[in-house]
Amino acid sequence: MFRPKMILCDLDGTLVDSVPDLAYCVDAMMARLGLPARGEAAVRDWVGNGVERLVRRALIGQLDGEPDEVLYQRAYPLFLELYSANTFNRSVIYPGVREGIDFMKSAGYRLGCITNKAARFTEPLLQHLGLFEDFGIVVSGDTLPRKKPDPLPLMHAAGHFGVAPEDALMIGDSVSDVSAARAAGFKIICTSYGYNHGQDIRDSQPDAVVDSLAELPGHLAPQA
Numbered sequence: 733m734f735r736p737k738m739i740l741c742d743l744d745g746t747l748v749d750s751v752p753d754l755a756y757c758v759d760a761m762m763a764r765l766g767l768p769a770r771g772e773a774a775v776r777d778w779v780g781n782g783v784e785r786l787v788r789r790a791l792i793g794q795l796d797g798e799p800d801e802v803l804y805q806r807a808y809p810l811f812l813e814l815y816s817a818n819t820f821n822r823s824v825i826y827p828g829v830r831e832g833i834d835f836m837k838s839a840g841y842r843l844g845c846i847t848n849k850a851a852r853f854t855e856p857l858l859q860h861l862g863l864f865e866d867f868g869i870v871v872s873g874d875t876l877p878r879k880k881p882d883p884l885p886l887m888h889a890a891g892h893f894g895v896a897p898e899d900a901l902m903i904g905d906s907v908s909d910v911s912a913a914r915a916a917g918f919k920i921i922c923t924s925y926g927y928n929h930g931q932d933i934r935d936s937q938p939d940a941v942v943d944s945l946a947e948l949p950g951h952l953a954p955q956a
């Protein structure tokens with residue numbers, strides 16, 4: 733049982749399956765550049781480190797490495813334009829998310845959303861899915877000088893709510909969430925269904941793994 737005062741939720745792969753829109757935009761960008769489509773399965777393994785890394789990975793067709801810089805400078809604005817028009821056309825919240833958030837709200841936890849997605853996309857996506865008002869703070873990948881796996885966004889949210897790290901819990905889907913939580917001194921629960929670069933999140937040894945946020949009542953002790 734966890735007894736946090738504050739719970740921070742990751743966005744992509746935890747609350748929202750955003751890959752259908754991201755993959756659509758990757759493939760449309762590639763087409764405009766005269767390059768081959770990458771497809772949803774590949775894009776699923778590349779999400780989680782922000783838009784810039786996603787574009788770089790798409791251009792080289794793999795997780796690690798760097799594309800030609802001139803090509804990247806052409807591709808990145810194309811992707812931003814495409815994703816601005818396709819931020820939430822195909823993205824859906826995962827089953828159990830609404831129930832999990834409603835439970836956390838009714839139980840009185842302070843809630844935040846911490847994502848590596850750029851702010852210009854985070855807010856419209858959360859608004860469209862009816863999730864924006866649920867969070868007392870939203871920290872995006874470009875809100876602060878460093879993003880996850882750096883602990884800075886988590887510490888920033890803890891400071892915002894005046895909560896100590898030992899009273900804080902992160903819920904995420906990737907090794908970046910686990911690393912950020914460990915570095916911040918938070919507990920970490922992971923979703924089994926999200927994006928983790930093709931690896932089983934259990935290999936990163938989070939404190940617990942859930943198949944749905946609807947399982948949260950079984951992991952969270954009632955607030956004192």
Ligand SMILES: O=C(O)COP(=O)(O)O
Pocket residue numbers: 742743744745779780781782783846847848849850880906
């Ligand atoms: O990589 C992104 O753009 C977002 O990823 P996150 O919401 O899982 O942090």
Ligand SMILES: [Mg+2]
Pocket residue numbers: 742743744745746780904905906926927
């Ligand atoms: Mg994620």
